[in-house]
């Protein structure tokens with residue numbers, strides 16, 4: 001185990017995408033000694049970011065704009081791709097539409113404005129990007145047609161992203177310590193500026209003096225008590241899709257120690273269709289995001305009482321998947337069945353529906369399918385069959401009235417269940433093909449919580465956390481990633497979480513470095529002598545500098561030097 005330093009210039013708490021982006025940006029902006037700590041053991045490195053598909057939403061100017069940063073498209077393939085620009089106005093429209101018009105306008109402007117630069121910055125630091133051909137495009141008449149405003153992902157999803165970011169952090173000279181949780185934030189008595197953090201390092205207490213702290217420790221999605229408290233009754237039973245370490249402790253600590261102001265949608269979260277056979281309390285690092293079950297636009301979803309409960313085709317998956325998990329948890333027993341027939345089964349993505357990652361239920365007739373679903377929780381098979389038959393009747397009626405309409409997954413095709421001769425009380429607005437060609441397939445799904453929307457208020461200009469008592473910046477305290485409140489309400493445009501982590505992480509890193517190097521920013525931090533902290537636990541005062549770029553060593557004073565070797569990245 002490497003020795004924990006007793007002081008640093010910038011301390012980043014949390015080692016997901018937001019934390020690594022913050023730490024690298026802080027080094028780049030001149031902070032000499034940047035330390036990143038994470039509560040999890042190293043074999044859980046990467047937080048929720050590890051579990052992602054690596055999808056990143058960004059403003060862009062179409063295919064030619066993105067080609068230079070992706071590694072999976074050659075000239076021949078490029079000729080067969082249709083990828084329209086996704087403009088600032090498009091992103092703005094999506095944010096306003098899905099976030100109930102409540103997203104903080106200044107914060108969302110920063111997110112949108114900074115999105116393309118953030119992606120470029122990650123690419124410049126060695127993060128490998130690809131066009132998201134498998135997730136965001138359909139092959140139609142020989143052409144890859146992108147849909148839903150989301151075009152790129154990282155190679156190997158979140159696993160690749162975290163590998164690449166850890167490599168970049170090491171190159172930048174960021175020190176990383178696992179099994180180290182922040183337990184208390186300390187402020188100097190004169191200025192109120194952050195000057196130290198108490199930590200629990202491999203179960204031993206220690207203190208790290210610092211000039212700035214960046215909070216990037218995720219939300220409270222893995223804390224059943226906080227879920228029930230803030231999201232409401234029954235949420236303690238939700239399945240956790242990602243890391244078990246995002247338990248919201250740092251949100252509480254920041255409010256307790258710094259009167260940090262709350263912001264955002266505290267009863268809101270991202271929750272999606274998730275394999276009912278997945279583990280309950282955390283994701284699985286092997287299967288990871290493949291427990292997601294997002295093939296519902298191709299078919300219908302039916303609850304255990306035999307009823308549909310959402311319009312599966314109301315919008316592109318990217319704009320419904322974050323809310324349908326909540327709808328599922330509200331159904332009897334918190335689980336439902338996704339159902340398809342032979343026409344659509346081949347369109348299910350193998351990533352989520354191949355035999356190895358999901359338990360499939362087949363029936364040669366709808367009655368047989370219902371009987372088999374009964375073995376795993378369906379309570380009303382007659383209603384189940386009737387619901388599919390009603391759906392089929394309405395879908396057929398629409399087709400008869402609109403013979404020229406074509407089923408097309410790459411656009412909102414308007415193929416619905418609502419015609420003048422027949423209609424359902426709960427429509428399917430797009431992609432409504434009758435489910436009438438057996439054998440039929442059903443998959444049992446539940447709601448998996450991804451991340452929570454409630455967080456801390458930040459000053460868009462300084463990137464600092466705002467105090468609820470003074471409504472001013474808490475000097476030296478910054479926030480990024482899931483901990484930042486005010487961006488997402490009710491729903492979320494898919495792929496915005498990682499983009500937000502990098503956009504706001506870069507800003508927090510730069511602001512923290514500015515403060516730490518004394519080159520402006522907020523109040524200058526108090527010297528160690530004014531600290532309210534008694535040194536305890538591990539760490540000494542001076543030592544060797546390693547792992548930094550040569551240029552970065554220059555100008556480093558003795559007092560800035562760190563004391564311990566970083567753990568192996």
Ligand SMILES: Cc1cc2nc3c(=O)[nH]c(=O)nc-3n(C[C@H](O)[C@H](O)[C@H](O)COP(=O)(O)OP(=O)(O)OC[C@H]3O[C@@H](n4cnc5c(N)ncnc54)[C@H](O)[C@@H]3O)c2cc1C
Nearest residue numbers: 014016018039047048049053055182217242481482497498
């Ligand atoms: C299955 C899944 C798929 C997803 N897919 C996508 C996607 O494709 N695109 C997208 O944009 N978003 C996606 N998301 C959402 C995305 O994961 C988050 O928006 C984003 O990763 C959050 O990054 P973060 O750095 O804020 O938090 P995290 O990556 O969760 O990192 C937080 C870290 O803080 C640590 N920590 C917690 N408390 C403490 C403490 N007290 N002291 C020290 N460390 C602490 C945790 O151990 C954790 O490592 C997905 C999420 C999941 C679960």
